[in-house]
Amino acid sequence: MGTYGQRGAGGQGKVARGRLPAKYSALGLVRRGAAHTPWPRSWRAHELGSRYDAVIVGAGVHGLATAYYLAANHGITNVAVLDQSYLGGGGSGRNTAILRANYLTPEGVRFYDRSVTLYESLASTLNFNVMFSQRGHLTLAHNDASMRTMRWRAEVNKLEGVDSEVIGPDEVRRLAPYLDVSAHTRYPILGALYHPPGGIIRHDAVNWGYARAADALGVQIHQNTRVLGIDVEHGRVTAVRTTRGTVSTPVVINCTAGWATTISDLAGVQLPITTHPLQAAVTEPVKVFLRTVVVSGSLHVYVSQTDRGELVFGASVDPYPSYSMRGSLEFIEEVASHVLELMPAIAKLRVLRQWAGLCDMTPDYSPIMGVTPVDGFLVDVGWGTYGFKAGPVSGEAMAELVATGKTPELISPFALSRFDSGDLVGEKGAAAVGH
Numbered sequence: 001m002g003t004y005g006q007r008g009a010g011g012q013g014k015v016a017r018g019r020l021p022a023k024y025s026a027l028g029l030v031r032r033g034a035a036h037t038p039w040p041r042s043w044r045a046h047e048l049g050s051r052y053d054a055v056i057v058g059a060g061v062h063g064l065a066t067a068y069y070l071a072a073n074h075g076i077t078n079v080a081v082l083d084q085s086y087l088g089g090g091g092s093g094r095n096t097a098i099l100r101a102n103y104l105t106p107e108g109v110r111f112y113d114r115s116v117t118l119y120e121s122l123a124s125t126l127n128f129n130v131m132f133s134q135r136g137h138l139t140l141a142h143n144d145a146s147m148r149t150m151r152w153r154a155e156v157n158k159l160e161g162v163d164s165e166v167i168g169p170d171e172v173r174r175l176a177p178y179l180d181v182s183a184h185t186r187y188p189i190l191g192a193l194y195h196p197p198g199g200i201i202r203h204d205a206v207n208w209g210y211a212r213a214a215d216a217l218g219v220q221i222h223q224n225t226r227v228l229g230i231d232v233e234h235g236r237v238t239a240v241r242t243t244r245g246t247v248s249t250p251v252v253i254n255c256t257a258g259w260a261t262t263i264s265d266l267a268g269v270q271l272p273i274t275t276h277p278l279q280a281a282v283t284e285p286v287k288v289f290l291r292t293v294v295v296s297g298s299l300h301v302y303v304s305q306t307d308r309g310e311l312v313f314g315a316s317v318d319p320y321p322s323y324s325m326r327g328s329l330e331f332i333e334e335v336a337s338h339v340l341e342l343m344p345a346i347a348k349l350r351v352l353r354q355w356a357g358l359c360d361m362t363p364d365y366s367p368i369m370g371v372t373p374v375d376g377f378l379v380d381v382g383w384g385t386y387g388f389k390a391g392p393v394s395g396e397a398m399a400e401l402v403a404t405g406k407t408p409e410l411i412s413p414f415a416l417s418r419f420d421s422g423d424l425v426g427e428k429g430a431a432a433v434g435h
């Protein structure tokens with residue numbers, strides 16, 4: 001591959017930043033408040049053009065980050081991001097916003113660690129407060145087999161320079177005092193994998209920040225523009241057909257997560273992905289008492305507390321493939337009973353809301369990124385229940401692939417071809433519930 005590799009005016013590395021519609025600052029806030037001047041729109045609407053250097057399908061964090069890094073790092077700005085609905089309306093606006101790098105395989109740890117690093121400076125990169133709170137992440141172990149997996153993960157993490165360690169029940173109690181760490185529970189807590197750099201972020205702010213910065217650099221974001229077809233001639237992509245007309249392009253990047261196979265099918269590329277709903281729920285806000293993210297793989301549940309005080313609960317995917325985004329009674333009953341096993345003290349908290357999104361599950365719980373048998377048709381999919389944290393690194397790597405025509409080393413283990421060669425990157429032990 002490489003025939004579509006295209007260097008922008010700036011080539012590799014940072015190019016001069018475009019002008020943001022308005023730089024957000026305390027002074028700006030005071031000035032606009034005093035003068036009653038509203039803030040300008042964060043991104044503009046456009047007529048659909050007839051030709052783009054690259055078309056990105058999906059305006060979630062992956063599509064928007066890819067567009068941003070294409071423009072910012074490579075000077076490629078004649079780019080359209082198309083979404084059938086509103087920006088961030090897929091998983092990127094529905095997730096529970098947990099970020100971490102404590103995966104199981106060296107390939108996974110290296111990859112997600114780069115994303116955490118990019119997230120750490122994202123607020124200043126985008127001039128947008130993304131509220132990344134690195135409050136620590138605990139994965140509980142309730143039996144000997146889980147303790148073994150936690151030790152394994154801790155060792156792989158340390159070898160890759162990622163801060164993780166196995167801690168005992170006393171330390172768990174110190175970090176999360178409301179967890180029941182007594183020996184007499186149905187699922188006693190024997191220890192946990194503690195990962196201090198993990199935490200939560202404001203997911204909408206990340207989506208909006210990337211969209212605003214990409215727009216400022218010249219990228220066009222087209223909401224309510226559904227992709228209906230992808231034209232392939234002599235084995236390479238030539239055009240994308242949409243509800244608003246046809247655009248010609250040599251590069252299409254599929255960033256549609258839960259809808260990944262529906263888009264790849266249009267290009268004639270088969271993906272080993274099944275789509276499952278994933279649900280989450282949030283309680284009424286209470287005074288902050290839970291400072292870390294707590295995950296229990298055995299109980300299929302995780303919980304964190306937002307800065308506003310709400311508890312956010314999640315679980316593993318619904319056990320059947322579906323494109324439904326409706327919440328179910330089974331989910332909320334199960335989550336409530338499992339959370340109460342861990343924290344009986346919150347029995348009186350009321351659940352305010354539950355919702356669902358779509359997850360694109362792969363056989364090895366790792367993403368599928370890079371080239372496909374159709375020249376110019378690239379994929380950044382297979383994000384399952386854990387893809388929000390990978391937005392920045394994926395965008396950076398996919399942009400480099402488009403600009404140079406070469407697959408960056410960091411994402412080469414995630415190639416589609418691994419399902420032919422059998423070189424799977426098995427992450428189930430760290431990705432099935434952990435998010």
Ligand SMILES: Cc1cc2nc3c(=O)[nH]c(=O)nc-3n(C[C@H](O)[C@H](O)[C@H](O)COP(=O)(O)OP(=O)(O)OC[C@H]3O[C@@H](n4cnc5c(N)ncnc54)[C@H](O)[C@@H]3O)c2cc1C
Pocket residue numbers: 057058059060061062063082083084085086087088089090091092093094095096097098099225226227228255256257258259263278279280314355356357358359380383384385386387388389390435
């Ligand atoms: C309840 C829940 C909790 C989660 N929690 C976490 C978490 O804590 N941490 C984490 O890292 N990840 C989490 N995830 C996973 C994460 O949300 C996703 O992996 C990630 O957001 C995928 O981002 P994306 O940009 O690839 O896709 P999405 O954000 O899903 O965007 C895909 C877009 O493609 C568009 N699209 C689809 N078909 C078409 C078409 N034909 N034409 C045009 N546009 C189309 C859709 O409208 C959508 O906007 C969670 C997911 C859910 C549902």
